[in-house]
Each structure stands twice: as structure tokens, then as C-alpha cells.
Amino acid sequence: MNIFVCVKQVPDTETKIVPSGDGSFIETSSIKWIMNPYDEFAVEQALLVQAANAGSTVTVVRVGSVKDTEALRTAMAMGADDAFLVEAADNLDSYMIAKALKGAIEKSGKTPDLILSGKQAIDDDCLQVPQILATMLNLPSVSVVVGYEGSATDITVKREVEGGALEVYGVKLPAMIACNKGINTPRYASLPGIMKAKKKPLTTLSLADVGVSDADKRVKYSNFQLPPEKPPGKKFDATDAAKQAQVVKDVVGLLRTEAKVI
Amino acid sequence: MAKILVFTELHGSHVKGVTLEILGKLAGHTVDVAAIGAIPAEAIADLAKFGAANVHSLKGANLEKYTPEGYANALKGFIAGGSYDYVFAGATSLGKDLLPRVATMFDAGMASEVTNFIMEGDKFAGTRPLFAGKCFAKVELQGPKPHFVTVRPNALGMNANPTAGAASVKEDAVDAGAIRAMIKDIVKGASEKLDLTEANIIVSGGRAMKDAANFKILEEMANVIGATVGASRAAVDSGFAPHAMQVGQTGKTVAPSLYIACGISGAIQHLAGMRTSKVIVAINTDPDAPIFTKADYGIVGDLFTIVPIMTQEFKNLLGK
Ligand SMILES: Cc1cc2nc3c(=O)[nH]c(=O)nc-3n(C[C@H](O)[C@H](O)[C@H](O)COP(=O)(O)OP(=O)(O)OC[C@H]3O[C@@H](n4cnc5c(N)ncnc54)[C@H](O)[C@@H]3O)c2cc1C
Numbered sequence: 001m002n003i004f005v006c007v008k009q010v011p012d013t014e015t016k017i018v019p020s021g022d023g024s025f026i027e028t029s030s031i032k033w034i035m036n037p038y039d040e041f042a043v044e045q046a047l048l049v050q051a052a053n054a055g056s057t058v059t060v061v062r063v064g065s066v067k068d069t070e071a072l073r074t075a076m077a078m079g080a081d082d083a084f085l086v087e088a089a090d091n092l093d094s095y096m097i098a099k100a101l102k103g104a105i106e107k108s109g110k111t112p113d114l115i116l117s118g119k120q121a122i123d124d125d126c127l128q129v130p131q132i133l134a135t136m137l138n139l140p141s142v143s144v145v146v147g148y149e150g151s152a153t154d155i156t157v158k159r160e161v162e163g164g165a166l167e168v169y170g171v172k173l174p175a176m177i178a179c180n181k182g183i184n185t186p187r188y189a190s191l192p193g194i195m196k197a198k199k200k201p202l203t204t205l206s207l208a209d210v211g212v213s214d215a216d217k218r219v220k221y222s223n224f225q226l227p228p229e230k231p232p233g234k235k236f237d238a239t240d241a242a243k244q245a246q247v248v249k250d251v252v253g254l255l256r257t258e259a260k261v262i
Numbered sequence: 263m264a265k266i267l268v269f270t271e272l273h274g275s276h277v278k279g280v281t282l283e284i285l286g287k288l289a290g291h292t293v294d295v296a297a298i299g300a301i302p303a304e305a306i307a308d309l310a311k312f313g314a315a316n317v318h319s320l321k322g323a324n325l326e327k328y329t330p331e332g333y334a335n336a337l338k339g340f341i342a343g344g345s346y347d348y349v350f351a352g353a354t355s356l357g358k359d360l361l362p363r364v365a366t367m368f369d370a371g372m373a374s375e376v377t378n379f380i381m382e383g384d385k386f387a388g389t390r391p392l393f394a395g396k397c398f399a400k401v402e403l404q405g406p407k408p409h410f411v412t413v414r415p416n417a418l419g420m421n422a423n424p425t426a427g428a429a430s431v432k433e434d435a436v437d438a439g440a441i442r443a444m445i446k447d448i449v450k451g452a453s454e455k456l457d458l459t460e461a462n463i464i465v466s467g468g469r470a471m472k473d474a475a476n477f478k479i480l481e482e483m484a485n486v487i488g489a490t491v492g493a494s495r496a497a498v499d500s501g502f503a504p505h506a507m508q509v510g511q512t513g514k515t516v517a518p519s520l521y522i523a524c525g526i527s528g529a530i531q532h533l534a535g536m537r538t539s540k541v542i543v544a545i546n547t548d549p550d551a552p553i554f555t556k557a558d559y560g561i562v563g564d565l566f567t568i569v570p571i572m573t574q575e576f577k578n579l580l581g582k
Contacts, residue, residue: 013511013531017396026397037512094362095371122511124392126374131330131362140331140442143359146505156446161355162459164451164506167328171443181512182505216405218371223400224392227537235554238563239547245571251543251559252575259541259558261463261520262487262579 001056001152001173002110005046005080006101006117006129007039009064009071013122019224026224028090035071038118040186041179045148046116047079048184053152057081059108063088063100066204076197077189083202084108086210093219094128096212101129102136103210107203112137112174113152119144119178134176142169143178264347264384266293267408268314269337271356275302277309279420279460280352284413285312286421288350291381294318295429296340298325298333298436306431313423317431324438327445328356334363335439341368346408347384353412354459365410372410373401377417377517377538386411394511394534415460416517417538451506455490458509463489463520464539466509468532469496470525470547470565477503479566480524483573486582492516492536494526510535524565528553545569 012032050056060075063086072083084104120127134141147158159167238247255262270281296318351357353375365372376388388401403409465480493503511531521539544557545565554560
């Protein structure tokens with residue numbers, strides 16, 4: 001099987017986000033980049049499918065800055081065979097990213113049997129790229145997937161929806177599957193894996209190579225701002241058993257009279 | 263003035279609340295609403311009250327249950343005949359999955375999960391959170407029309423449309439086309455209650471809950487005040503609660519009017535999911551827990567004594 005995995009590099013979840021003075025962009029100089037946490041599940045799933053289907057290859061694809069290829073090397077250290085990077089700035093919208101991913105997959109010369117990604121990138125939180133890419137490639141897609149089993153031609157996946165309910169889909173491959181936490185437990189890259197990854201092929205393409213230009217931009221962002229700071233709240237000490245009941249009564253009263261939420 | 267379609271989901275005999283929130287915000291524009299399948303009279307009355315001009319019930323084979331391809335093909339076919347400028351939907355499980363597919367069928371762009379927006383004439387400008395709510399930005403759309411937008415539930419609030427009148431109801435035949443990802447089964451979730459993403463009140467427990475059985479005290483409180491129960495990742499990873507209950511960066515993003523955090527420290531990844539709650543109550547034994555910096559009302563104390571007392575107080579207040 002030809003298995004593709006789309007990965008993104010995103011700011012570490014602990015990173016403080018700092019908009020530029022005029023709010024026109026996000027300062028990136030002090031950001032620590034990591035592989036998008038949901039994409040780790042996608043890489044793991046690709047490797048599991050590969051192991052179950054002899055002769056399969058796993059190719060990782062990313063659109064982003066050339067100076068930071070860590071996510072691709074990490075995926076190859078986990079076991080992926082090769083990688084494609086479409087070199088681009090960080091301000092592409094979902095449509096452009098999906099179009100670039102499609103271009104890179106086509107440039108690989110291999111017809112995908114399965115494309116995996118995380119359900120969402122934790123920087124723009126758009127949840128669009130898997131569905132857009134699938135539509136552009138005329139493939140079925142299932143997103144927010146927490147369960148995967150099946151063969152090289154037919155799979156059964158579970159999609160998590162409201163209230164913890166699961167929709168169970170039977171899917172004919174080729175297809176696009178976007179993974180959620182719970183689908184598997186990603187492996188760590190071993191030291192030999194990390195050494196080997198350095199020698200695995202990584203092809204760099206430009207946006208022009210994959211046919212993406214400014215004319216493809218659909219979504220324009222501006223005015224990046226931190227959320228307004230909340231004024232300090234009221235704090236009550238209820239460690240003294242004698243006062244507990246009164247404190248709780250006071251707070252419940254405030255929820256009705258002041259906050260008006262009960 | 264823009265010509266707008268709002269796609270709605272039905273929940274029994276009602277439309278989802280987020281649809282009414284969107285309609286209220288679109289007062290002054292010509293707004294059609296479409297749903298897949300038959301639309302109950304109660305739902306139509308609600309839609310009319312909030313300003314829908316025309317209500318379309320889209321009917322065709324293989325649309326009894328949601329499938330990404332079936333719904334996308336059906337909606338695309340309907341939209342193509344309508345010369346709409348914008349298509350809105352709620353940022354629900356279904357909306358978030360469906361709309362990007364349909365947008366791409368029109369080569370169009372989409373703004374995900376906006377928390378506010380304005381229409382200036384026929385130009386849309388939205389606000390949306392990025393980086394799990396650590397930052398907000400203005401979002402605009404360009405390129406081929408219609409433009410697509412999903413709106414986060416509970417973010418806009420309910421504003422009935424003052425010019426609302428009666429809505430006309432039409433049935434439209436649509437084609438689900440070829441479906442390669444077929445739905446085989448729907449496994450019911452742990453909770454029959456309103457999903458966290460739509461809940462108006464949430465009571466969440468953290469690592470301090472110690473085990474799954476202790477969540478009973480949160481459920482008792484939730485039953486009294488009509489809340490949905492959530493959990494921190496530490497509670498989920500320790501097996502006290504299913505992942506569907508997790509609030510935060512790798513869980514659900516919620517926007518209730520009241521969020522009660524019990525024994526949750528307030529790690530940045532947890533705040534990411536619940537910081538847009540309108541009012542936050544925190545119960546924690548550690549007076550320096552970071553959650554207190556975000557809480558409107560903080561109670562320093564042991565949740566195992568405080569929560570039952572609070573439940574009783576709510577009962578007294580609500581006469582239950
Ligand atoms: C990539 C990534 C993604 C993550 N995603 C999420 C996410 O989606 N959601 C999430 O929640 N976390 C997430 N986390 C984890 C997060 O960093 C924290 O570890 C987690 O939120 C801590 O959960 P907690 O507050 O329940 O536990 P703790 O941090 O252990 O806090 C327990 C709190 O309970 C208090 N306490 C103890 N006993 C009592 C008592 N009897 N009564 C009252 N209070 C008591 C303690 O003082 C403490 O403040 C993520 C982390 C990473 C790295």
C-alpha cells in the first residue's frame with residue numbers, strides 16, 4: 001500500500017503566543033516547535049497499517065518552513081520511509097495547505113491508498129485540511145477517528161461525535177482518515193531510528209512546483225490580539241470547617257444575584 | 263444585503279440552538295434555512311421566530327444518517343441552484359466535518375468556528391480563536407462565492423430577530439450521489455445529556471477526584487443545575503472518565519455560561535478548552551492553584567466536602 005501522512009509543525013502547547021505590536025502577525029522567534037500532537041497518532045497509525053500489509057511504504061508530507069524539518073525527521077525516526085516538504089511561509093490558509101499537500105502527493109509519483117492526518121492542527125484549530133484534501137483528490141474521508149481496523153482495501157473506522165457517541169463507517173480505500181486521540185498510542189522514536197532518519201530521503205518542493213500561488217488564498221487573517229485579561233475574581237477560604245457552609249451559601253448566592261447564571 | 267443560507271441540524275423536534283444564534287445575528291439579511299429530511303412544525307416555528315424567510319427540507323435517498331459524502335453532495339446540489347453569498351452552519355461535529363467538503367466543491371474558502379461576526383453590507387468579518395484560545399484574530403473571506411462559515415455554539419447568544427415573520431416551507435429533491443464511506447452503526451455515548459460543546463453549565467473534575475466512582479458527586483450536582491459533567495486530561499488519563507468528557511487543548515473546547523472546576527489545577531492546556539466560559543468557579547485545596555487566577559469565584563477547600571454542600575445549596579435555591 002502507498003500510505004501518506006500529513007504532518008504539521010506547531011508551537012508547543014506551553015508556548016506563550018505573542019502578537020506583533022500592530023497585530024498583523026504572531027512573533028515566532030521564541031516559539032518552540034513540535035509535531036502537531038494529533039499528527040503523532042496519524043504517523044503511528046500509518047506504521048501500524050504498514051506493518052500489517054507487507055510491502056507498504058509510508059511517506060510523510062508537510063507544508064511549512066524549510067529551516068524546521070524536525071516533524072518530518074521525527075516521523076521518519078518513528079519509522080516512515082521518506083518525506084516531502086513543500087517550502088512555504090507559515091501564513092497559508094487551509095485551502096492552500098491542502099492544495100500544496102495534494103501537489104506533493106502527486107509529485108511523489110505514487111497513487112495513495114491511504115492518507116492519514118491529525119483531526120486538527122493545534123495552531124489554527126481549523127479542522128479543514130483533511131476534508132479539503134479529500135475533496136480535492138475525490139476521496140472519501142472520515143474525521144475525528146478513534147478506532148481503525150481492516151485490510152488493504154476495506155476498513156472500518158469509528159468517528160467520535162457529540163456526547164461520546166461513535167459513528168462506525170465502512171470505507172473503501174483509497175480514503176483520507178483524520179485521527180483523534182484514542183486511536184492508538186504513538187511510539188517514541190528510538191535512537192537507532194533517529195540515526196537512520198537522517199539518511200532517509202527528504203525532497204523539498206516549492207509552492208510553484210505544486211501549483212499554489214497567492215491567487216489560492218481564501219482566508220485572510222488580521223488584528224491578532226490576546227484575549228482580554230479577566231479582572232481578578234473573588235476568593236473565599238473554606239478550609240475552616242465552621243465557615244464552610246456559609247462560604248458555599250455566599251458563593252451560590254452570588255452566582256444568582258451577581259453573575260446571574262443560576 | 264447578502265443572500266445567506268444557514269444549514270441546520272435537527273435534534274428531535276428542535277433545531278440546534280446554534281442555528282437560532284446565527285439567525286438572530288443575521289437580522290436584516292435574506293436568510294434561507296436548509297435541513298436534511300423532514301422539518302417538524304415546532305422547528306419551523308422557531309426558525310421563523312428567529313428570522314428565517316424560507317425553510318428548505320432537502321430530501322433524497324441515502325440521507326437518513328449523516329455521511330460526509332452523501333450530505334456534501336446533497337448540500338452542494340441545493341446550494342448550486344441558490345446563488346448564495348454565504349453559507350453558515352454550527353461548529354458541531356457534523357458542521358465541522360461537512361462544511362469544508364462543501365466549500366471545496368465550490369473552490370471556496372471557509373472560516374472555522376467563529377465566536378463573533380458582523381456583516382457589513384454583504385461583507386463578512388468574523389472573530390475567531392487561534393492557538394486554543396490563546397489569541398484571537400479577525401478573519402475575512404475572499405475568492406469564489408459562496409463563502410462558508412461555522413460558528414461556535416453558545417458564543418453569540420440568543421437574540422430573536424425583531425423583524426421576524428412567517429417562513430415559507432419548501433421540499434427540495436437532492437442527490438446523495440456515490441457514498442464510499444458508508445455508515446454501518448451508531449454506538450451511543452456515555453452521556454444522554456447535552457454535549458459539552460453545547461452545554462450551558464459544566465461541572466468538571468480533575469485528578470483530585472481520585473477515582474471514577476467519585477464522579478457521582480459531580481453528577482449529583484449536575485443533575486440539580488442541569489449541567490453536563492466534564493473532566494481534565496489527568497482525570498481521563500487516570501481512567502476516571504472517558505475521553506469524550508475531556509475539556510482542553512486535546513479535548514473539547516467549551517463555552518458555557520458557568521464552568522465549575524473541581525480539583526483541577528488550571529494547566530494551560532486545560533484553560534485552553536474552557537477559558538471562554540462566561541463565569542468560572544474553582545474549588546481547590548491549594549490557594550495558589552493557577553485556576554484561581556482565571557476563576558470569578560474561587561473556593562479554597564476540599565472538594566469532597568464542598569461539592570455536596572454546594573449541591574444542597576443549589577437544591578435550596580432552586581426549590582428542588
Ligand atoms: C500536548 C498536551 C495536551 C494536553 N491537553 C490537555 C487537555 O485537553 N485537557 C487537560 O485538562 N489537560 C491537558 N493536558 C495536561 C495538562 O498539562 C495537565 O496535566 C492537566 O490539565 C492536569 O489535570 P488536573 O488539573 O486534573 O491535575 P493536577 O494538575 O494534578 O491538579 C489537581 C488539582 O487538584 C487539587 N486538589 C487535590 N486534592 C483536592 C481536593 N480534595 N479538593 C480540591 N482540590 C484538590 C490540587 O491542589 C491540584 O491543583 C495536556 C498536556 C499536553 C502536554
